[in-house]
Amino acid sequence: MPESDQNEMMEFDPKRIVHTAQISWDSAGVSAAAVPASFPKYYCLCMLPYPSGRLHMGHVRNYTIGDVITRYQRMNGREVLQPMGWDAFGLPAENAAIRNGMPPARWTYDNIDYMRKQLKSLGFAIDWSREIATCDPKYYRWNQWLFLRMLEKGIAYQKTGTVNWDPVDQTVLANEQVIDGRGWRTGALVEKREIPMYYLGITKYADRLLQALDELPGWPERVKIMQANWIGKSEGVEIHFPYDQRSIGKAGVLKVFTTRADTLLGATYVAVAAEHPLAEAATANHPELAAFIEECKQGGVTEAELATQEKKGMATGQFVRHPLTDELLPVWVANYVLMSYGEGAVMAVPAHDQRDFEFARKHGLPLKVVVKPRDGDAPVVTTMSTALTEHGIIVNSGGYDGMTTEEAIDAIANDLNKRAMGEKRTVFRLRDWGISRQRYWGCPIPIIHCPKCGDVPVPDKDLPVVLPEDLAPDGSGNPLAKCDSFVNCVCPKCGGSAKRETDTMDTFVDSSWYYMRYACADNDQAMVDERVNHWLPVDQYIGGIEHAILHLLYSRFWTRVMYDMGLVKFEEPFTRLLTQGMVLNHIYFRKGSAGGIAYYSPDDVTPLQDEQGHITGATLKADGKAVEYGGMGTMSKSKANGVDPQALVDKYGADTVRLFMMFAVPPEQTLEWSEAGVEGAHRFLKRLWKAASDHVNGGSVPRLETASLSDEQRELRRQIHATIAKVGDDIGRRYTFNTAVAAIMELLNALTRSDDRSPQGRAVMQEAFEAISLLLTPMAPHTCEVLWQRLGREGSVVTAAWPQPDPSALVRDSIEIVIQVNGKLRGRVAVPAQADRKSIEQAALAEPNVQRFVEGKTVRKVIVVPGKLVNLVI
């Protein structure tokens, strides 16, 4: 070995190792992206980052998991694609622009450049030739193109939708910008506004999206449950309540949807949403009601806000008729009825629905019991403290009495059907996807508004509609709408002057198909080409659990739309899904006098703790004044609690940071950020380096002769191969990278304990260090690359074959059996590996400590679990 190499072997110098390894990969052309196409393909994809400025620990975690899987699959003989791109449109760029007057484009591209450099410094095997940014017209023109195709097919359409309106800034607010019902900058009470928007008809795909969940064995069960609940398929009955013409003033029917048609005879009133046409109609000569509906229009639009607000309601003075009894039922407006679900109206059955029960008690509305428990009596109205919501037997319902609730639903639906008063229906909780955003930094919606021709789609030949990149938003309104050169245009139909649509698309549109574009990022003639069917579906998708519903559901929908158009040959985009847990950090903030909120980095505050060590608040280091504690939350730009990994990479090197992230916690689990432990990962790499150096410096190594090994050498070799088996299983099947690292650490501990310098001892040692170099490559590729070379192996470790355990090395002569007495551990015995039940039982009874407990008692039962334990029941 040349002397310079000897020197390199002496000191563990991460910077030098990274340099050596990356040069070696570049010169040999062995980045994991460039591999023989004769191998079976494997597409490993991480969710693309939002270029917020700098990487945070959540990114490092995500991309290290992806890189571990990528490198493992590469070593197992796959042609692996691991691309990277930027989810580059979005609100934070506009916020940064408002803060420092910089155009969002400039801010975004600067961030991308910095973060790309960071990713490269971490040594991820990314194919950078396929990089995309969603704010690039070459990318988003295909958003626009497919949107136009959806418009042609009727999948995209226009209707009104509700937005948060800041009356002071005269601007639409994102939900994130509404804090306690007020605008984030102005503190003004937010109002709801109805404006025209474009929607994508995802509800047409609801059944397909739901059913196909059963055919995704590679997805976590919890994600599939969340998606199924989100789609929320309910089978029920649509019931028509004819208007009472005297009180409503016209003929018509109020449609409601219910899953409990069996309780129809227990309905004592109906309730409609504040936005319901019937409610609007009643306000004419009812100023109090008009005021109440106005009040309902204040506050945010989120479901959480609607569901937690105080239940309020008011009678409209209108009545409808019961479809079976013809009885008059009052119409109420209630803020707990959602316009967006079913028909925006419900029949209220206070005796059998908890929300109706509480509402009825509060407003003095009558209760009528129509269901009794299967094995009990019907409850007495005056003594009821909660609604009886369980299914049971129908009572007080004329001809339906005695039926089970299930039978009654069918019977009532039938009778309603005969009278044309209703029918069975399936409804979904899922709503169509509103994609219009009244925001600048997004993909323009390719529509032209012509005073003569109406809304005209931009012809394909005029795509892309390019977003001007030099505008700087100031917080009020949409700067696009103020940009005459963008807005003013010519109608493609009549040639007259017209105006462009200034709404842009939801950024979820960008991320709904980017994973296809990587397959053919260089094609400027088509959205996708044949290569998309080679690489996709994605074999392994990795990203945060926070995307379990929206992004993943939109992507599944988008893929089906493209499938139906014949653009791709697959319906599901992601075969396997790994949802990584969040990386959390403390959140500190101050509320401004105007209602705004400012967040502070945990680095910039001094926390205050109570006796139990719980954080109760903090002071800002800069001014010494108090800030509030907001608990733990996911690392994000907007909460100012991200931790930049750069300082750690600079101090310890990329491999230590990668290894630590993998060792700290299994990938699906939430991680509360702490730097403690980084030191341990670093120490491990140093110890490995030192031990391998000592071994290499010991001179030449003879051939391993397994037949001539001593017992100690055989035991060490058994551990080497047990580790190979475990690490392969942990990375390849279980995705528990933390236990894989732990097993390698245990093997190194065993190696450093051994002082066997005999020729065959050194041969076993060589086998061990080679195994560790291979097993650790996915987590710490730079260190392993240089180790591999120093161990005298040819070629690059990243293209070496993944090791396989030698079954003959794993054989054990004797095993330890645990002995319990009444389920409590009382002793252990070593028995031959192939010992039968009888002899194990006898060995157990002979154990001295066990005898103390058994002595003088009768053994009633003996449970023998072969290879594991014996339990004596006395």
Next chain:
RNA sequence: GCCCGGGUGGCGAAACUGGUAGACGCAACGGACUUAAAAUCCGUUGGCUGGCAACGGCCGUGCCGGUUCGAGUCCGGCCCCGGGCACCA
């Protein structure tokens, strides 16, 4: 409020199919090396407790209850924390 997760030593965690609770690592403490410190190496480390010692015992996986020879793991009820709730991405 609704849906989905999670809760195990001082800390991050392990225990994969109901079978030895705490592997591996951090921190702490003790020791070796050193003029000294850092680094490194060796040892101890869930709590209580018996024994000179060898070696034992009792308790212990958020809380209450259940199933089982045996429960961190399964069932019922609760508490707390995190994620999502359709315009943060």
